[in-house]
Amino acid sequence: MKFKYEKEVLAAAIIVVLVLALYFTYKPLECGDFDCFQTQMKECAFAKYINEEDEASWGYQITGEKEEKCEIKVTLLNAKEGEFGLREYEGNSMTCSYDLGVLAYPEKDLDSCHGELKENLQKIIINKMYKYIVKNLGEIREELVGV
Numbered sequence: 001m002k003f004k005y006e007k008e009v010l011a012a013a014i015i016v017v018l019v020l021a022l023y024f025t026y027k028p029l030e031c032g033d034f035d036c037f038q039t040q041m042k043e044c045a046f047a048k049y050i051n052e053e054d055e056a057s058w059g060y061q062i063t064g065e066k067e068e069k070c071e072i073k074v075t076l077l078n079a080k081e082g083e084f085g086l087r088e089y090e091g092n093s094m095t096c097s098y099d100l101g102v103l104a105y106p107e108k109d110l111d112s113c114h115g116e117l118k119e120n121l122q123k124i125i126i127n128k129m130y131k132y133i134v135k136n137l138g139e140i141r142e143e144l145v146g147v
Contacts, residue, residue, distance in 0.1 A: 037062075038103045044070035050077065051105070056086050058107055069097040074106045076117055085124060092117035 031037040031049040037060060040047035044065045051058040057078040063071045075093040079086035094115030096106040110118050133140065 041070060041072070041098075041103055042101055044100055055080055060106060063095075065100070066097070068100065070100055070102070072096045072098070072106050074113065074117065089117060089120045092120055094118040 029036070029040060029045070029047040031040060031047050034049065034051065037047055037049035040062055044062060046064065047060075047062045049060045051060060056076055057080070059073075059075040059077045061073045061075075063073055065071070073093055073095055076086060076089050076091065079088075079090050092115075094106075094113045094117035096109070096113040098104060098106075098112055104112075106113065107121070110121060
């Protein structure tokens with residue numbers, strides 16, 4: 001006995017298997033700790049991790065290899081209370097690129113990153129430096145005069 005739609009059912013089954021294979025191949029691993037994330041970062045394998053720090057919660061997602069670099073999307077998920085003024089930048093992201101095998105906290109190495117979040121973090125740093133210089137202008141001037 002032959003089934004009328006045998007070829008169509010077989011084609012649909014093959015498509016379903018391929019879709020599932022692609023999904024599980026590219027679905028990021030959910031890391032529960034930084035050691036797991038570092039292992040994935042070292043291999044540039046798809047992974048996600050939430051880094052809880054005192055000043056903020058950072059979301060990391062390894063998006064893959066591009067031009068012999070490992071790309072990681074960093075998102076400011078939650079700004080906690082602190083002196084940095086990060087709250088207005090919640091939800092902003094940046095992409096950081098590292099040589100394969102390099103392990104790092106992406107938000108601590110802005111030279112390797114680009115995007116809106118990087119620009120906003122740099123604004124915070126520049127404003128803090130400006131306030132420090134203005135506050136300590138007398139001391140700085142005395143030190144420069146002695147040079």
